[in-house]
Amino acid sequence: MTRTADSPTESAHLDGVLVVGGGYAGLHAAQAARRDGVPVTVVDATGRHDFVTRLAAVAGGTAAVTDASQPLASFVDRVEVALVRDVGDGSVTLTDGRRLRADAVVVTAGSVSSRPPVEGIEHARTLRSAEDALALRDELAEAASVVIVGGGATGVQLAGAAAHAHPGLDVTVVELAPRLLANLPAPFGAGARRILTDRGVHLHLGHGVERITPSGAVVDGVLLPGLTVWAGGFEADASGYGLPASPEGRVLVDDTLRVLGCDRTFAAGDLADHRDGQGRSLPMSAQVAVQAGTVAGGNAARLVRGSAPVAARFRQLGWVFDLGGRRGLAQVGPLDLTLPGLDLVPPLLHDAIDVKNLVEIGGLAALRFAPSSLLGLLRRGAAPCPHDRRSAAPLPAAA
Ligand SMILES: Cc1cc2nc3c(=O)[nH]c(=O)nc-3n(C[C@H](O)[C@H](O)[C@H](O)COP(=O)(O)OP(=O)(O)OC[C@H]3O[C@@H](n4cnc5c(N)ncnc54)[C@H](O)[C@@H]3O)c2cc1C
Structure with missing residues (x-):
């Protein structure tokens, strides 16, 4: 973990944009804000970026353990490993009681596995x-x-x-x-x-x-x-963070991805209720998270710099x-x-x-995290690459 220079005590103000969650939406939000020259801090519960679309292959045993996750510090300079409990307008409260304020906040805390009332x-x-x-x-x-x-x-x-x-x-x-x-x-x-x-x-x-x-x-x-x-399936819990929620538990946002009722807080990814041009709710997916994160991070940076936000226009590419x-x-x-x-x-x-995606969130240096299947193909000219059968190799440390 790379702690911010001014690690907060009870309450702290962070310059620029505070992003909650370092998944697909969070890292694209961070890069969009950084591209606009605005400093970014990512607060994440694990301190790692999970490559979620690879997890089934890792669990099933067709991808390497390193395809599961990498430290967030490989992609962003300022990372705070902490669990966010509540989200306010331009601020968040952590489970340890600390309150972090920022010029703008982007919430991208994702979703969790649904737990319907099935016996056992x-x-x-x-x-x-x-x-x-x-x-x-x-x-x-x-x-x-x-x-x-x-x-x-x-x-x-x-x-x-x-x-x-x-x-x-x-x-x-x-x-x-x-x-x-x-x-x-x-x-x-x-x-x-x-x-x-x-x-x-x-x-x-x-x-x-x-x-x-x-x-x-x-x-x-x-x-x-x-x-x-x-x-x-998966579900979101926006009201658990004190945010306005749709009946499905996703954060209500306007077309610039600003949370309804907030001036300084945006939301993106699985947690947010994204809509297409016809007003239909979009499914939770990595491609929606990437597009939404980019717009939300860009708009958070525009807010900091005093320029007007842009509306999100989602494209379903396939x-x-x-x-x-x-x-x-x-x-x-x-x-x-x-x-x-x-x-x-x-x-x-x-x-x-x-x-x-890797190049977008971490530049060419991030290519060292390219999927093992691709690296195996490039090295040997043939698939598949040999994989560790079990997860004996631990997850890369967050620091
Ligand atoms: C097994 C699996 C396979 C999938 N396959 C595909 C696929 O092939 N194609 C596709 O488009 N989509 C796929 N999806 C869906 C896709 O991965 C999600 O839609 C996408 O990850 C959403 O991105 P996100 O940034 O909103 O959330 P996430 O990527 O889940 O990131 C959320 C981040 O927030 C952090 N966080 C959560 N709560 C807190 C908190 N309270 N405080 C601080 N940090 C917090 C987490 O640690 C995490 O880093 C798959 C999902 C799963 C589970």
């Missing part, structure tokens, strides 16, 4: 952070079977990676909807089904989980034995899913990459997107 859900593992991914990686290395509840992006990517990395592992996906990736166009569902069944994954579609026990998940009165992973073992699914503009024979292309797109 406390027995299920979740996958939302680098810690979760590494713990799951260790358990999967020892397990005979895994039951993944949820056939959305997280469940499908985890099932694909785990089935590829552990050919002896019995992998089951249970999904309430009649198809996989039900929130996306039908070709995604068909493509995911094709790749997962090729890898021997059992699919229980159109079935809900009745309860979860320490030894598995009960579906239609039958116990599916195995380590159970809850991949049933979807890219990496199912491990250099197979995946994508749709980019009119280009449909969900068809058999094209499976190799989406993982390359995923690598390219990550490289672009």
